[in-house]
Amino acid sequence: MALLIKNVRAIDPSCDLDEVVDIVIQDGIIKEVGQNLSIEKGVTEDYSGKIALPGFFDMHVHFRDPGQEYKEDIKTGSQAAVAGGFTGVATMPNTKPTTDTAELVSYQYEKAKELGICKVYPLGAITNGLKGEHLAEMGSMYNAGALGFTDDGHGVQNGGMERTAMEYSRQFDALIISHCEDEGIVGKGVMNESPISDHLGLTGWPTLGEEIQIERDIELAKITGARLHIAHITTAKGVEMVKKAKAEGVQVSCEVCPHHLLLNEELIDSKYPVNLKMNPPLRSKEDMLKLQEYFIKGDIDCLVTDHAPHAEHEKNIHFEDAPFGIIGLETSFALIHTNFVVNGKMSYQDLVERMSIAPRRLLHTEPVQIKAGSKGDLTIIDPDKKWTFENKDIYSKSKNTPFKGYEFIGKVSDTIVDGYHSYQDFKLAK
Numbered sequence: 001m002a003l004l005i006k007n008v009r010a011i012d013p014s015c016d017l018d019e020v021v022d023i024v025i026q027d028g029i030i031k032e033v034g035q036n037l038s039i040e041k042g043v044t045e046d047y048s049g050k051i052a053l054p055g056f057f058d059m060h061v062h063f064r065d066p067g068q069e070y071k072e073d074i075k076t077g078s079q080a081a082v083a084g085g086f087t088g089v090a091t092m093p094n095t096k097p098t099t100d101t102a103e104l105v106s107y108q109y110e111k112a113k114e115l116g117i118c119k120v121y122p123l124g125a126i127t128n129g130l131k132g133e134h135l136a137e138m139g140s141m142y143n144a145g146a147l148g149f150t151d152d153g154h155g156v157q158n159g160g161m162e163r164t165a166m167e168y169s170r171q172f173d174a175l176i177i178s179h180c181e182d183e184g185i186v187g188k189g190v191m192n193e194s195p196i197s198d199h200l201g202l203t204g205w206p207t208l209g210e211e212i213q214i215e216r217d218i219e220l221a222k223i224t225g226a227r228l229h230i231a232h233i234t235t236a237k238g239v240e241m242v243k244k245a246k247a248e249g250v251q252v253s254c255e256v257c258p259h260h261l262l263l264n265e266e267l268i269d270s271k272y273p274v275n276l277k278m279n280p281p282l283r284s285k286e287d288m289l290k291l292q293e294y295f296i297k298g299d300i301d302c303l304v305t306d307h308a309p310h311a312e313h314e315k316n317i318h319f320e321d322a323p324f325g326i327i328g329l330e331t332s333f334a335l336i337h338t339n340f341v342v343n344g345k346m347s348y349q350d351l352v353e354r355m356s357i358a359p360r361r362l363l364h365t366e367p368v369q370i371k372a373g374s375k376g377d378l379t380i381i382d383p384d385k386k387w388t389f390e391n392k393d394i395y396s397k398s399k400n401t402p403f404k405g406y407e408f409i410g411k412v413s414d415t416i417v418d419g420y421h422s423y424q425d426f427k428l429a430k
């Protein structure tokens with residue numbers, strides 16, 4: 001099937017493209033990018049006023065499949081992803097059972113492939129059951145398609161175990177993704193440790209609990225030569241450690257979530273808003289503002305959502321007892337576009353670097369470009385559309401988001417995966 005996209009502004013810094021063009025996609029591959037193109041047979045659509053970008057990729061989502069499909073499954077997670085403009089995602093292994101075998105990696109791969117909504121790349125656990133005790137079968141998971149390894153949800157507490165995982169990962173140059181949380185220091189912390197947590201009577205989750213593991217893992221990456229990626233970074237000091245290590249030649253990168261860029265602990269009040277509880281927690285306003293700076297400058301490599309669906313009955317309880325995490329796929333682009341791109345703080349080129357190019361580069365997946373020969377994975381946005389985020393915009397099975405009622409400028413209108421619409425004209429197509 002051929003698809004001709006007419007009159008779209010296509011932006012792709014990887015091939016120095018920012019121009020109003022036509023794009024022909026045939027059998028899943030971009031055939032031609034240029035002016036006044038035509039096709040003999042197929043579908044032609046006019047995208048005047050819209051912008052085409054290389055398909056977004058979120059390297060940190062939780063799809064809960066297998067085991068907790070009442071929160072999310074591969075189908076609904078994929079639908080939420082394409083509604084947010086993502087043509088690819090990497091899923092975290094804290095499924096039930098843990099994704100710590102080749103079979104479980106293959107199960108997710110195959111299920112996603114069969115559905116054909118969005119590309120899903122399962123990440124493997126570092127340790128069996130995320131227990132930190134025995135190294136998981138990283139080699140067989142890698143052969144089954146796991147592009148990286150992580151015990152996300154927990155930090156690997158034992159430095160020797162983390163070192164062994166890093167050494168092992170070098171055999172296939174796979175990414176080690178660190179959820180940095182020293183459990184001895186964090187204890188039962190539920191929000192950032194500060195006078196605000198004291199005032200609210202909530203146990204603090206100190207920045208040190210994160211930074212001490214960032215430091216440890218950078219040192220381990222130095223001696224092992226492994227490729228290290230720091231998950232959901234939340235503090236200026238953490239980013240500064242990553243920056244310094246990069247300058248010394250350590251192979252380290254980091255990611256940030258929209259919520260840590262745009263929300264902070266001051267929003268947590270005596271209403272104890274459970275949708276502001278996530279791990280790591282919202283930090284101080286100072287840290288948030290510094291993260292924005294580092295994100296815009298590119299010291300933070302990429303944007304991820306940490307899409308963490310939880311059912312209403314689990315999440316909507318006392319703050320202390322509620323599970324950590326919020327959904328994020330449907331709002332990620334709109335939050336960044338509204339807050340950084342519309343006001344000129346960040347270019348579309350930089351947005352593409354953080355949301356499309358860097359995650360694929362880090363995971364060693366095939367790059368997606370707007371040029372002949374590339375996979376036909378595109379995200380098309382309406383840059384001027386004003387909208388308010390409501391329940392009807394959520395495709396995830398879970399609705400745990402603090403962003404309901406937020407007003408946005410810019411919305412994903414179409415998500416094209418391998419040449420076919422998974423999301424079309426602001427509606428699901430699959």
Ligand code: DOR
Nearest residue numbers: 062153278279308324325
């Ligand atoms: O807030 C979070 N939720 N952080 C994590 O690291 C895990 C995630 C989850 O699985 O719910």
